[in-house]
Amino acid sequence: MSKLNSEIINGKNRTIDLWERLNNLEAIASEIDPNYKRSKDCFSLSEYYMRNNKKDLIEIIRKLEIEYIDDTWYKADWAIVFIAGTVGTILDVLINQTNILKPIDKKIKEILDCKTVKSIQQKLDEFSNSFRNGSSAPIDFQDFEMAGPKSIHEIYSSGHDPIRFIEGIIQFITGNFNGIDKFGNLVNIPFGEPIPNIIHATISYVAHMLSDLLNKQGLPYPGTTFLMQFGSEQTRKDITTAFRAGLYNTRTAIYQSMPSFFISLIIHSYAIYDNYTVTKKINFSIGNNTKYQPMLLVANSIVALENISVTTVRGILGDPHAFFKVNWPIIANTIKHAFKYLLNENRKIHENQTRLNELEKKVSASIVSKSEEEFLSDLEKEFKEFCKE
Numbered sequence: 001m002s003k004l005n006s007e008i009i010n011g012k013n014r015t016i017d018l019w020e021r022l023n024n025l026e027a028i029a030s031e032i033d034p035n036y037k038r039s040k041d042c043f044s045l046s047e048y049y050m051r052n053n054k055k056d057l058i059e060i061i062r063k064l065e066i067e068y069i070d071d072t073w074y075k076a077d078w079a080i081v082f083i084a085g086t087v088g089t090i091l092d093v094l095i096n097q098t099n100i101l102k103p104i105d106k107k108i109k110e111i112l113d114c115k116t117v118k119s120i121q122q123k124l125d126e127f128s129n130s131f132r133n134g135s136s137a138p139i140d141f142q143d144f145e146m147a148g149p150k151s152i153h154e155i156y157s158s159g160h161d162p163i164r165f166i167e168g169i170i171q172f173i174t175g176n177f178n179g180i181d182k183f184g185n186l187v188n189i190p191f192g193e194p195i196p197n198i199i200h201a202t203i204s205y206v207a208h209m210l211s212d213l214l215n216k217q218g219l220p221y222p223g224t225t226f227l228m229q230f231g232s233e234q235t236r237k238d239i240t241t242a243f244r245a246g247l248y249n250t251r252t253a254i255y256q257s258m259p260s261f262f263i264s265l266i267i268h269s270y271a272i273y274d275n276y277t278v279t280k281k282i283n284f285s286i287g288n289n290t291k292y293q294p295m296l297l298v299a300n301s302i303v304a305l306e307n308i309s310v311t312t313v314r315g316i317l318g319d320p321h322a323f324f325k326v327n328w329p330i331i332a333n334t335i336k337h338a339f340k341y342l343l344n345e346n347r348k349i350h351e352n353q354t355r356l357n358e359l360e361k362k363v364s365a366s367i368v369s370k371s372e373e374e375f376l377s378d379l380e381k382e383f384k385e386f387c388k389e
Contacts (some may be wrong), residue, residue: 084304
């Protein structure tokens, strides 16, 4: 068994070495003579692939465990992107442009109002308060002017905003409330008992936020407090009304994330299957490679473009709730995948530049002691030798 393994490893190394040499030789020839690849007497790597059955080549790659990455998009890839984008678009329209989720959200509110959930909330509150000897949480300060009842204080408290969780933890550590009043003025006042231990403060904060998440009202939509702080008076009134109506909270953000979730599910599943047909191995992280990651970008972009277009039209037609129909999670995912794509392209450019530098050194070293005619003649001989192998 060890002898067989040794032969497989040697075969793998020899194959990789052969392919690398072929690539380098062809690149050197192209650098010296741009017409070299088109010469009938010369052997090119593309001709090597054409002379071999693709299925046999894939089988060799699989057996020798050579990493096989093909960034080319085929018809099936375009079809999957179209399917994922269509599914995401349909979900976005249903979630943001219709009332189809209202009955579901109503049922969720009923569940959140049941005794079992209230009991869980009470335990979470007791656990959170235990770090402060039972005193109120700093982010729960309510003694300032709000455009509505005290029960909606979360949209005025920066510590309750999910994307400002670091500020929330700091408030638990310092015992200072930070928020915005109904006029957009900053409110900063000592409240509650501080928790100097950062670990205890974090645990207490998380328990408190989980408890508030289980309220029927829920937590604010991520980023709401920035709009309350920098938006107009009308913006603050609209957000307050929307939050009270259950139209603009964390559940809304979760619902709006469903198109991106299903897009990722479809494309990652396809990536795993597509890779399995080549390698006969299951790789759950293959969806992040340089081929499938751009597929995620295109599919998310389709939905983002649809959402922005529809909400823009609604706004132009005078819909006062158009802003709340914008699918920020899908836009954020599109930006994320675009950023990943740019990073991957930058990495490729860097790697290619490194290869070009190495190639330049090889070419310079090769032509020092030979004329161009002698070098090309030797190069053709070496290609023919590879053909025999």
